[in-house]
Structures are given as structure tokens and as C-alpha cells.
Amino acid sequence: AQSVTQPDIHITVSEGASLELRCNYSYGATPYLFWYVQSPGQGLQLLLKYFSGDTLVQGIKGFEAEFKRSQSSFNLRKPSVHWSDAAEYFCASVNTGNQFYFGTGTSLTVIP
Amino acid sequence: DADVTQTPRNRITKTGKRIMLECSQTKGHDRMYWYRQDPGLGLRLIYYSFDVKDINKGEISDGYSVSRQAQAKFSLSLESAIPNQTALYFCATSDWGHTIGYTFGSGTRLTVV
Numbered sequence: 001a002q003s004v005t006q007p008d009i010h011i012t013v014s015e016g017a018s019l020e021l022r023c024n025y026s027y028g029a030t031p032y033l034f035w036y037v038q039s040p041g042q043g044l045q046l047l048l049k050y051f052s053g054d055t056l057v058q059g060i061k062g063f064e065a066e067f068k069r070s071q072s073s074f075n076l077r078k079p080s081v082h083w084s085d086a087a088e089y090f091c092a093s094v095n096t097g098n099q100f101y102f103g104t105g106t107s108l109t110v111i112p
Numbered sequence: 113d114a115d116v117t118q119t120p121r122n123r124i125t126k127t128g129k130r131i132m133l134e135c136s137q138t139k140g141h142d143r144m145y146w147y148r149q150d151p152g153l154g155l156r157l158i159y160y161s162f163d164v165k166d167i168n169k170g171e172i173s174d175g176y177s178v179s180r181q182a183q184a185k186f187s188l189s190l191e192s193a194i195p196n197q198t199a200l201y202f203c204a205t206s207d208w209g210h211t212i213g214y215t216f217g218s219g220t221r222l223t224v225v
Contacts, residue, residue, distance in 0.1 A: 036213075041218075043219050044118075092214075
């Protein structure tokens with residue numbers, strides 16, 4: 001069965017430091033892959049998506065993610081974290097059957 | 113106005129009561145979804161609908177029902193609420209090709225006491 005795994009439940013980084021959030025998927029073919037961010041009390045907002053082509057995708061708010069087929073990964077990165085990036089981050093995939101699968105989320109804390 | 117609007121934003125109800133959560137969208141998307149979010153469990157799909165005449169169960173549909181009243185409206189009902197249905201509920205829409213992924217509403221925080 002298809003699934004998405006986010007190994008890190010919670011991450012703390014200092015403001016200005018780099019960030020990498022991990023995401024692994026299990027699916028035979030290349031799925032569509034997404035990263036969403038959820039600020040407290042808000043719905044989920046799309047950060048970026050990967051469908052095909054260039055494996056490094058750019059998103060909003062300075063985020064990027066790299067698809068690595070060999071590692072079944074789609075990790076989210078940001079070179080310099082801002083305090084406003086503190087939020088919950090969800091990785092998701094959708095297969096050819098158009099079924100979405102979400103990871104359990106990674107909570108990001110940013111310390112001054 | 114938001115693309116996907118959920119009402120109410122917050123609700124406290126008693127065990128055994130019937131409650132309806134409503135969702136409306138202005139995206140013009142055919143596909144609509146209901147998810148619940150619980151800490152540590154991520155988002156779990158309750159029901160989804162690919163058009164007005166199409167209703168499908170998700171992974172946790174027991175205790176819930178839905179109605180797709182129009183392309184733009186998709187409501188979720190708890191026929192007899194129980195405390196373990198206390199959660200944050202999200203409605204979402206998508207286009208056929210998932211070109212923009214999901215568009216989420218702001219959520220309904222439901223507490224069953």
C-alpha cells in the first residue's frame with residue numbers, strides 16, 4: 001500500500017539556520033508529491049509540488065524540495081529559517097488513482 | 113472571501129447529538145474531501161466526492177455521513193457524536209489533474225463532551 005513517512009515528529013532550529021525536513025514515500029511508480037504548511041489555527045497551504053521533470057522544485061516562502069527516486073525521498077529545505085516558519089509541515093503524495101496520502105507531520109520550532 | 117469556507121469554525125456538542133459541518137467552495141473544482149486531523153496521526157480521509165453524484169468512503173468513514181448538495185457544497189454529518197470524534201476537521205477541494213494539489217478550508221474544531 002502507498003504511504004508517506006515523515007520520520008521527524010518535531011524539529012527545533014535557530015533562526016537563520018538551515019532546515020531540512022524529511023519525507024519518504026512508498027509507491028511503485030513516481031507519485032505526485034507535495035509539501036504543505038499549517039500555521040496554528042489555519043488550514044494547510046501548499047508550499048510546492050513535484051510531478052515530473054526537474055527533481056529540484058522551488059516553492060513559496062523560500063522553500064525548495066528535491067525528489068530522489070533512488071531514496072524514495074522528497075525532502076524539504078530552506079537555507080535560512082525565519083521565526084515565521086514555525087508551523088506544522090506535511091508531506092503528501094497522490095497516485096494514479098488520485099488518492100492522497102499524508103504523512104503524520106513535522107512540527108517546526110524556531111528559536112531566536 | 114476564502115476559496116474554501118467551512119462552518120462553523122468551532123463547535124462544542126454533547127455526546128449523542130447530531131451535528132453537521134458544512135463546506136462550500138468557489139474554486140469550481142469537482143472533487144471535494146473531508147479529513148480529520150488528530151495530533152500525531154496527521155490527516156485521515158473520511159469521505160470524498162468526485163462529482164455531485166459520486167460519494168466514496170475514506171479510511172475512517174464509520175460514524176460519519178456526507179451529502180454533496182451541489183458542486184460547490186459538501187457537508188459532513190456526525191449522526192450521534194461521541195467523544196473520540198473530537199478533532200480538527202478539514203474540507204478540501206482539488207481539480208482533476210491535481211495541478212495545484214488540494215485547496216483546504218480553515219478547519220472546524222469540534223469538541224464532543
